[in-house]
Amino acid sequence: MTDLGIEQLLQSDLLFKSIITLILITVLVAVRKLALRKLHKKGQKKGKDYRHAINIVKQLSHGIMFAALVLVWSSEVQNLAISVAAFMVAIVLATREFLQCLLGFLYYIFTRPFRVADWIQIDNSTTGEVYAIDWIKVTLLEVDPESLTYTGKTVYVPNNQLVSKQLRNMNFMRRYNMHNFTLTFEPLQSVLLQLPEIKRFARELCAPFRDVALRYKDLIERHLETEFIETDPIVNIETSRFGYIELTVCIFCPTDRAQGLQQQITEHALHHILPGAASGQELSKWDFRRQDYKNEMAY
Template sequence: MIFSVLIISFIFLIRHYAVKHIRGDIAFLTEDQRKWISRTKNGSFTVIVITLFILWQSEINEFALSVTAIAVAIVVASKEIILCFTGSIQRASSRSFRIGDWIEVGSLCGEVIEHNMMATVIQEIDLHHGQYDYTGKTATLPNSMFFTYPVKNLNFMKRYVYHNFSICVKEFVNLYPMIPDLLHKIDTHCEDFIDVARRYNSVIEKHAGVDLPGSEPHIHITTTSMGDQKVHYMIFCPTEKASHLEQLIRQDFMEMYESNFPQKTE
């Protein structure tokens, strides 16, 4: 027992100094640093498990024989732990994501900052409100969730994203003549990055093997159940500019609507 404690303490001490060396003095970790920190922690855990198993092998064999009668009860009691281990194996074998990827599991979205045999840690991102900003919250997902919820890899959204939003118009007027001018306004806002967007969109199509909507802006008009008109926008833009571009496009629409239908604003 004393020898086991000494071994664990020694390995944890080495891991502490290794992680401290990898982290350095910088305030924000890079993706490579996170990968090496995760490898160091997982590697030290594996070494501890193997060492303790070798050290306690004879005691483990005797214990295994003594608990044969209650093996079923142990499996039931440790079901969640077993699911976490098998979920980790499933993640590793399917290569569904790695450190630095953006993923969505259930209602949680975020960037993977660490994963081990039991859980995956993500830095939460506010994707559901179209902001694409970090919320400052860290979520720890048990690996058993990978059997309950589909894992969506959103890694391509780190650079460019299909940003969707809508504008509701209460008055029923003919909005279709405004569409060409609205598209021209969007082209003006996107001219700085449109060439890069087209190339990146082509890369995503080749990687995914599907025909995506494309990098050009799309506008279509629908009607709600209350009879109001709804103008739907979809733009392909840099993720960090999505929210700002949405505000510019909303401003263009309101100014154009006020100019074309001045009597409706009275």
């Protein structure tokens, strides 16, 4: 069959379906009008309310008309549905990442796992302060996870990671946090003998802000409904797998002073543990610097 013959066949088929459609619409409209007119006359004659029956006739006629048209044009409707479905699939595949970002934003709206100005950590890799959030991304001011200080960098995180990645709210660590660090010494050094002095010095450094730390500890534990914070400094001694002595210090302290406190405790431990490091003149200078630091903390 030539192309001309196929085209003529298609045209004749469309013409036939168009004629059938007009006939169906005409017949159904005429039948509906006759039925409605009969119901109106019957209602007026008997004095009854036939509005419910009239509504049923209208809806039924619309349904029959729609079903008849679908049957007549079924092949064309099927082709159209396939084309629309293919187009929608292509659109979804092309915009999948953006759709996931929109879903991530909806997840944020309904669950509110954090707010602007909170500290969050995403997938144990990105830590920062939430600066802004929109339909597509979360803007973070990056924070170093070790020192908990701002790095000066801005990080843009797609919203889809809010759903697919692990999310931690670290807002309670903005002011106070559990700061841990480890000092390593040779096994021949007298670490054990100086352990009480190091504990005493750590408690002395933390004394100026102990009352504030207690209040903040109560606030955090009430919010999380569990007790896990120790306000007094913890100093433990243990050995590594290579035979070295490790001094582990844990203090609950202001976040912005954690590095300074670590440096003070480290210097004090080295002066008392390392042989020949603590001459009288050096200890005098050390005590003078320590007193300045205590005054700063009290202020």
